[in-house]
Amino acid sequence: MRDTFRESIDALIFWADDYGYTVGFAPNGEDSISSDAKYIEINSNSTIETQLYTLLHECGHLLIYNNGSTFGFSNIHKNFSEKSSTHKVFTVIEEVEAWKRGRSLAKRLGIYVDDDAWNRRVCSAIKKYMIWAVN
Numbered sequence: 001m002r003d004t005f006r007e008s009i010d011a012l013i014f015w016a017d018d019y020g021y022t023v024g025f026a027p028n029g030e031d032s033i034s035s036d037a038k039y040i041e042i043n044s045n046s047t048i049e050t051q052l053y054t055l056l057h058e059c060g061h062l063l064i065y066n067n068g069s070t071f072g073f074s075n076i077h078k079n080f081s082e083k084s085s086t087h088k089v090f091t092v093i094e095e096v097e098a099w100k101r102g103r104s105l106a107k108r109l110g111i112y113v114d115d116d117a118w119n120r121r122v123c124s125a126i127k128k129y130m131i132w133a134v135n
Contacts, residue, residue, distance in 0.1 A: 005048040008111040012055050015109065016040060019062055023055065033058045035065045053113070053121045056106050060098035063105065069097060088133035095129050 013023045021033075025044040031054050033040045040058045042051050064073065073094045080087040099122045106113050 005052045008052050008106075008109075009048075009055060011109055011111065012052075012059055012105075015105075016059060016062065019066060021062060025051070031058070033061045033065075035062075049114070049117060050121060052111075053102075053118055056102035056111070056113075057098050057125070058102075059105055060100065060102035061094075063101045064094065064098060069094070071097070085133075092126070092129045092133050095126060099125070 016023050019038075021038045021040055023040045023042065025042050027043070027045050029041040029043040029045075031041065031043050031046075040055065040062070042055055042058070044051070046054065071090060071093055073090060076087060076090040080090075082088075103113065103118065105111075
């Protein structure tokens with residue numbers, strides 16, 4: 001297991017670079033990934049532990065974009081309006097899958113994840129998407 005959150009973040013930056021992605025940290029950053037720009041942005045105002053877990057999540061999206069998904073998210077996003085229930089539901093599903101893949105990536109790379117802190121972060125993030133989806 002990696003000794004520090006910083007070492008784990010560095011390992012993920014190196015891992016993302018292998019896929020051609022750059023990771024940037026910015027105050028009030030978007031916590032997002034752009035597959036077109038091959039860029040991951042993380043909010044540097046968050047705690048270092050939150051930055052790590054968010055980066056794992058964004059790397060989960062990278063894996064979805066790179067390896068595909070059984071749900072066919074790209075087709076859903078192309079064929080349904082952003083305001084449609086279908087688009088919203090599948091966005092929530094994609095977010096859950098990205099968290100799951102991020103967690104699996106942590107295990108593969110030997111990155112320590114505190115279960116309680118991880119679960120709180122996942123629940124907070126998914127709850128926001130669920131509220132968005134029903135409105």
